[in-house]
Amino acid sequence: MTNLLSVKNLSISVPSAKGRVSVVDNVSFEIPAGKKIGMVGESGSGKSLTAYALMRLIKSPVSIDGGEIFLNGREILGLSSKEFRLLRGNEISMIYQDPMSALNPIMRVGQQIIESIQLHSSVSKSVARKAAIDLLASVGIPEPESRIDSYPFEMSGGMLQRVVIAIALSGEPKVLIADEATTALDVTTQDRVLTLIDKLAAERNLSVLLITHDLGVAAQFSDDIMVMYAGKLVENGSVEQIFSNPAHPYTKALLDSRCDYTIDVNKPIKSIAGQPPRPDNRPSGCVFSPRCAHAEPKCSASVPPLTSSQGRLTACFRSDELFQVGAVN
Amino acid sequence: MSTELKVVASASGISRIFRGGSNEVRALDDVSFSLHEGKTLALVGESGSGKTTAARILLGLDTPSAGSVEVLGQTLGTLKHEEMRLLRREIQVVQQDPFSQLNRRHSVQRIIEGPLLAFNIGDKESRKKKVIELLEAVGLEKEHLRRRPHELSGGQCQRVAIARALALDPKIVVLDEAVSALDVSVRAQVLNLLRKLQQERGLTYFFITHDLGVAHYMADEVAVMFRGRIVERGTREDVFENSQHHYTIGLLASVPLANPQAVKSNKEQVQTLPSPEDGDACLYRTRCAVGMNRPDCKSTTLTLTKGTATHSWLCHSPQGS
Amino acid sequence: MRFKMRFSLSGLIVLAIVGITLAAPLISPYDPYAIDGAEPFLGPSLTHLMGTDDLGRDLFSRILYGGRITILIALAATIIALIIGTLWGMIAGVQRGWVDEILMRTADATMAIPQILFALVCVSAVGSSVFSLPIIAGLLLSPTTARMARTAVVVELASDYVVAAKATGLKKSRLIMTEVLPNIAPQLLVQLSINAAAAVMMEASLSFIGLGIQPPDASWGTLMLQGYGNLWNTSWFVFFPALVVTITILAFNSYGERIRVSLDSRKSSK
Secondary structure, three states, rough: OOOEEEEEEEEEEEEEEEEEEEEEEEEEEEEEOOEEEEOOOOOOOOHHHHHHHHHHOOOOOHHHEEEEEOOEEOOOOOOOOHHHHHHEEOOOEEEOOHHHHHHOOOOOHHHHHHHHHHHHHHOHHHHHHHHHHHHHHHOOOOOHHHHHHOOOOHOOOHHHHHHHHHHHHOOOOOEEEEOOOOOOOOOOHHHHHHHHHHHHHHHOOOOOEEEOHHHHHHHOOOOEEEEEEOOEEEEEHHHHHHHHOOOHHHHHHHHHHHOOOOOOOOOOOOOOOOOOHHHHHHHOOOOOOHHEEEEEEEHHHOOOEEEEEOOOEEOOOOOOHHHHHOOOO | OOOOEEEEEEEEEEEEEEEEOOEEEEEEEEEEOOOOOEEEEEEOOOOOOOOHHHHHHOOOOOOOOOEEEEEEOEEOOOOOOOHHHHHHHHHHEOOOOOOOOOOOOOOOOOOOOHHHHHOOOOOOOHHHHHHHHHHHHHOOOHHHOOHHOOOOHHHHHHHHHHHHHOOOOOEEEEEEEOOOOOHHHHHHHHHHHHHHHHHHHHHHEEEOOOHHHHHHHHHEEEEEOOOOOEEEEEHHHHHHHHHOOOOOOHHHHHHHOOOOOOOOOOOOOOOOOOOOOOOOOOOOHHHHOHHHHHHHHHHHHHOOOOOOOOOOOOOOOOOOO | OOOOOOOOOOHHHHHHHHHHHOHHHOOOOOOOOOOOOOOOOOOOOOOOOOOOOOOOOEHHHHHHHHHHHHHHHHHHHHHHHHHHHHHHHHHHHHHHHHHHHHHHHHHHHHHHHHHHHHHHHHHHOOOOOOOOHHHHHHHHHHHHHHEEEHHHHHHOOOHHHHHHHOOOOHHHHHHHHHHHHHHHHHHHHHHHHHHHHHHHHHHHHHHHOOOOOOOOOOHHHHHHHHHHHHOOHHHHHHHHHHHHHHHHHHHHHHHHHHHHHHHHHHHOOO
């Protein structure tokens, strides 16, 4: 299997009162063709900025300090914006949390899809319109022939997100990034939209990077999971490994602190003490060490590298040892 | 809920109709519920189901178009201005947005002191003592007193809002999506805190949420809302383990669980579902896998079925039938 | 939301103009009314920085004293506009309904009349003096202030913290004074600065057409009028008062703009 997308040592920083501080720190990962990858993390973990970097949407004052991103073997951070424009939409596309802000409120949705189609291929208006209707049908919008002439305000949130997906797919990309794309939706709508993305990914052999704070969404959707914490990729493994046998104490603690309707209500939820560190106040050594129940002096002395452990990648000095005694899994 | 428990607040048959030009929206349609002392009633539903309207009515911030609300034996709407103001001491609120519910110009101390000032309680010294006591009760420290909301994290702001809600030692706290904006690990802390405070202070919670997991963890009794109506109500066990209404079942099936082995039941629902038709008594019929094809569900009458002493539902052909 | 005072050129100029003009008697090198001494229409020199007028009075001193009158009138007008306008807008925003309707339609109607025309009518009715001018200018500026105050109050009243305050049982009057007012204060400050600029403009305009401050007292407007009358004798005469008026208006306006921008950026960063 070839790696469609590969990120090497990506670092992103923002300005603060204490000078530039790192918000994404030396993150590397790969997305093979046709795989669905879930990236989970709490707010401020750097997961959205990573997605923005993949779309080259990082704007001043935020800046990419280092690293490389290869899309289909081609490095994209070094491309001119003109060169990258040819890839955006055709090779890689993104859907966002708020569909309303991704659409032009005063333009019919069909027109927006048609424009997007014509941007990627030189076809006549009538051909593009037909393609747009097909796209709307494929994203599960009933009566696409009449819905194509609706305005965004005439549609519900779930429908709008489908339109946004249609636009994202109009250039037939190979990679789709979904940044909290179902977070604003009701749970029943979320279920349908996720099922739709799943179906489209299978049909079109898409690689999907799903960015979410919702562990359940990630677990149900993904083949592989990446866990981000305070700008670091702390664990990367298969969905079974991460959810059934985590090897990083943060992953374990995050799973323990979830509150879904299958947990035991007679015990307090095992929450993580304290809160994620702010970018301008990151601890030395392992970023999770101040909140970690298993931290040792070495954990705050140096930064644990992301290494292979228990068949997946973790950034923890003690993961092997903890895994063996069953402290984390 | 067992009948020995004292009812501290109740709504009977409340409706709320919003009129805008020619169309009217029934945000609440004949909704009844009771809050039992020291217990939690969770009102769950998706956006637009009317749960926030119910909270506003209970808080006296909105008035029902029909029906009545009783809080601590007094009927809202019949009270004089000052009587209502005094009653407000007993029922406080924590809202969703950690930041915007706190006055951005005030310090944490001033925010928590606010309710005490509103009722001219105590002198400067005793108020400060009370504020520090509250601050410690919600897990914050003295050093936070001088901070402003923007200098705090979301979880800390939510703790400040909880402290403020407790300042007047109320009987009832309305928690309107109070943990929805928080991250997983912080949400767990705040939920545990809320449970601890409830036990220590005998608080009654009216917990409004769209998150079934949170409702499951917090509630003694659960009411599921759909399009302005309570479609199923019962104890936590009734609703989560013995769901009768197909909407409840569908809702539970839609929740993605953080367990890749969990089997999902309704994978086929890719199509967007149609809206209810005129004359349908059951507003869920057109979306309901069962009701869609059953002629007896297309009826103009629908009454609440009382299955057990605690469990009731609004459905022509419930799961157990 | 703490108010961070960063260095601002416009703020500094505003402060300097107000300070210097109010301290005119301490600074000015000559008696502005003294006719004797120098010759008329002297050009700018080291002895007379801005030259002398048709009666040989030192123009620099007259501009300092004139500025004192202009600035005092402007500040008084601004304060009057702030008080009337804020009350007007807040009552409308808090009461809503027909009270709001009447108050705001009145504001719209007043704003539709050209200010100078309105001022002319008022001046001819009550005469012009250092007492009547601030009141007239203040009244004229209050409808825009009212509009702004109403919008700000309506926005604040819809926010979550107000819901929380209502739910705690806070009385409405106290809610407005202790919760809402501090939050709209920065916006009122913006309006204050813009009003000050408008008041300077209004005073200068009225005096320029001879309806404002009457000789021998002088404001920047009267000095401009005087200079305009002697435009063919001395071109620099009209230049100096016009210049200070322009600088003052620009400084007040850009200072207001600066506060507004810093408020907006703070809001969007949240």
